[in-house]
Amino acid sequence: xxxxxxxxxxxxxxxxxxxxQDGGFNDDLETGLDEIIIQPMEEGGxxxxxxxxxxxxxxxxxxxxxxxxxxxxxxxxxLQENVVSASGATVxxxxxxxxxxxxxxxxxxxTQVFGRIEVFLGDCRYPEDNPSGNAxxxxxxxxxxxxxxxxxxxxxxxxxxxxxxxxxxxxxxPLSCSTS
Numbered sequence: 001x002x003x004x005x006x007x008x009x010x011x012x013x014x015x016x017x018x019x020x021q022d023g024g025f026n027d028d029l030e031t032g033l034d035e036i037i038i039q040p041m042e043e044g045g046x047x048x049x050x051x052x053x054x055x056x057x058x059x060x061x062x063x064x065x066x067x068x069x070x071x072x073x074x075x076x077x078x079l080q081e082n083v084v085s086a087s088g089a090t091v092x093x094x095x096x097x098x099x100x101x102x103x104x105x106x107x108x109x110x111t112q113v114f115g116r117i118e119v120f121l122g123d124c125r126y127p128e129d130n131p132s133g134n135a136x137x138x139x140x141x142x143x144x145x146x147x148x149x150x151x152x153x154x155x156x157x158x159x160x161x162x163x164x165x166x167x168x169x170x171x172x173x174p175l176s177c178s179t180s
Contacts, residue, residue: 086177
């Protein structure tokens with residue numbers, strides 16, 4: 001048995017290509033890997049004391065403030081919308097098992113039951129200049145028998161998947177805020 005294993009091992013070594021025996025790299029690949037030198041940058045931006053260049057933090061801070069840098073300052077990265085709190089909201093609930101859909105009308109601070117979940121509306125906000133435009137609802141959803149909520153947070157009507165409830169049976173999302 002040992003002799004047979006030794007013969008198989010010897011056959012494998014003899015049949016393996018040369019690059020497999022020396023780790024996969026040899027000098028005739030002409031990769032230039034042995035010519036790469038990595039040296040840490042020293043004070044003053046010199047690399048290895050040769051004055052080869054590089055920018056220090058101070059150099060980066062003193063770059064001229066024109067050209068593309070001015071264009072970057074003109075870019076707005078966030079939009080802030082003025083919102084107003086509403087007296088309530090309409091939330092759509094779906095039972096994925098039965099296919100039942102219901103629109104729940106909730107008052108701020110109120111709770112409604114749908115199937116085996118309880119939906120609490122903490123607040124609903126809408127854009128000040130467009131009451132029918134969007135709805136931001138703070139919802140807390142509890143399943144019967146569980147003390148910890150299955151969902152607690154803000155949901156956005158225009159992007160329900162942004163902060164969706166992860167429940168195997170139920171799905172909910174806000175439709176609109178009540179403006180009256």
